Amino acid sequence: MGFDGKRVVADLEELRRLTGDENGAQRVAWTPMWLKAREWFQAKGRALGLEHHLDAAGNSWTTLRGDSDRVLILGGHLDSVPNGGWLDGCLGVLASFEVMRGLMEEYGGRPPVTIRVVDWADEEGARFGRSLFGSSAFAGTHSIAADRGRTDREGVRLEDVLAGCGVMVEEIGAASLEREHAAAYLELHIEQGPVLERLGLPLGVVMGTKGVERHAITFYGQEAHSGSTPMGVRRDALAAAAKLALEIRPIAMKHPDAVATMGSVKTFPGIVTAVVGRCEATLDMRDLDAGVLAQMLAEARAASERFAAEEGCTVEWSRIWSIEPIPFDAGLVGMCEEAIVEVAGVCPRLPSGPLHDAAEVMRLGIPTVMMFCQSLNGLSHNKAEDTRVEHLVMAVEAFGGLARRAAGWVAG
């Protein structure tokens, strides 16, 4: 009885051997290695006599029928980035499977509610630049028109690659049929950040995924000769951008969980002998509170205009992408806290900076929560990604406790 974390660790190690190499995990969605990982996983379900099918978007569903049609979904994703880690995404799938197995045993083969494990298709978007592919089809937030035009670096079309995996791009919206009777969604994931490690704690409950404001900012000054242009008459676009790169930090640090990042700076003409005439920068700001995020954005804009004026420059903003914060379900957050306290004694509350499939599900109004497990050195998307085995074992136990509570709530 119970949930066997060591079995999950053994499964993860087997998957690593099967689908990784010396550079890390190679389970990029829609490639033979990913299909191999999925086949390996589906065989586990068959061995337990469970139903399995792929939906119209390529999401993989393993179903354990219960007394009620109401469905508790547990999930993750088997796909990885190229040269990825051994935990990101697949910990969620394999822990979900173990928890389903444990509940199946606990309830003598028939739990009070139907339990399904989903392996979302192409969470990473590593090859075609469209992350959360399968979960957004499930949620109805995909765009067939946009997806049809996508190509990989070699110019291979997403549409053709999907067809090779049995997925017709016009039909992916039918994945929404899987929502029927869906009553809750739970996902276990590694943190991919340093917070739990710094707290010295193995597990935390995720309060939601942060909203994101992602912008391209261009400062226009005057290109000028580096030797003949006195300092006092320059209109240096880099200087304005440098001020903003530093100012976004106090703007974010007023709020406990907010982050602001200037990840790219490009200078034009970008030569050693010319004052920068144009500087293109990117800004990525995130917070769990929509009001905080809006305030940060307004402050960054105002600062950029002040710096542009100080430097005799102008500035233009262009939104690349944005998403509202998505807070998880309060009831499930409470159950997750109880389950973690039971195993680890204490449960910190964390926001999620990265997006996850869970956010797509929560946007539909299906009560959702995520549990985070500590990451060593905050690393992920990298073969150095790692978590202590004892923390993985605790994670599976706590996730099982959460699923048991959620199943009871769904049944009731």
Next chain:
Amino acid sequence: MGFDGKRVVADLEELRRLTGDENGAQRVAWTPMWLKAREWFQAKGRALGLEHHLDAAGNSWTTLRGDSDRVLILGGHLDSVPNGGWLDGCLGVLASFEVMRGLMEEYGGRPPVTIRVVDWADEEGARFGRSLFGSSAFAGTHSIAADRGRTDREGVRLEDVLAGCGVMVEEIGAASLEREHAAAYLELHIEQGPVLERLGLPLGVVMGTKGVERHAITFYGQEAHSGSTPMGVRRDALAAAAKLALEIRPIAMKHPDAVATMGSVKTFPGIVTAVVGRCEATLDMRDLDAGVLAQMLAEARAASERFAAEEGCTVEWSRIWSIEPIPFDAGLVGMCEEAIVEVAGVCPRLPSGPLHDAAEVMRLGIPTVMMFCQSLNGLSHNKAEDTRVEHLVMAVEAFGGLARRAAGWVAG
């Protein structure tokens, strides 16, 4: 009698029609358009019955024999950057020719000293990246080994292109033969900066060319996820570089003529969703005083190390190129001031930020001075490069006055 500035302006306009198009001057060295410009110019010398020859590096010499073998050299360069201006380089050549003509007339065909006009080969280095080609061969500061290996963007070898113009790369050092009896060198050039325009003055004497310290600076931090890495634990290489981009300004502004420029910043991985793990920047610092330049460099280095430490980063410096300041000859500077005051009433003293062929000549110990003529909006290397006609006329008159004084000094 005298020096006819309007004739020089007419010549410049004719040259523009002959060798420019709607995008500007197209006299890139070693191209048919450059050879056409040189042939057009050489015909002017032939019409006056003057000697002409090309030296081993392709510098074009037009000689007026005088009573003494001692030589006063006047010069400039006919080559331009692609889409260049109508004045940069060729004003010097055509004004020199007019001054030689005027002195020839003044002295009844035989001045007290020999006068030569040089059109230096490939001052700009626009095609092969080697500026001051001809003057450095004259000065003996060239490197045949380096020049032999140079190619243009299409992979065409400099060596082959030179051969097509009758210049053998092994023999360019023989251009040093032209130094014989060289007693002084004078050059008129547009300022290529905004200083004279801001002073409201047409002409200035150049005190020398600034020394240059040109460095590549790399900050190493830690690449991290923009969403999951709290602000307080980041090691942001861009933040360290941004602090330096701002700090080089007060470092330079302590000195009246110093400049410091961060012209290029590159971020790695350089994506919107990652804290910058590595930031590569360039720094170009210039001053006329070697001690000031050394102090600026030391202060910038110390600042970079302080900022790296503050941001949890490390920093590495790599020298790209450097050159000592080259002060011009004090006696000729005095004569240049007199000549300018005679024409314009007042003469500001300026440093030259850009390098010029004159610096190569002065490095040999041949007394040298340059005169600058106002540039509109400080623009050059661009079809928008321009100077008021009345200023060009004053420049030719003042340059003639300088040459007359220098000839007297060389003779004495």
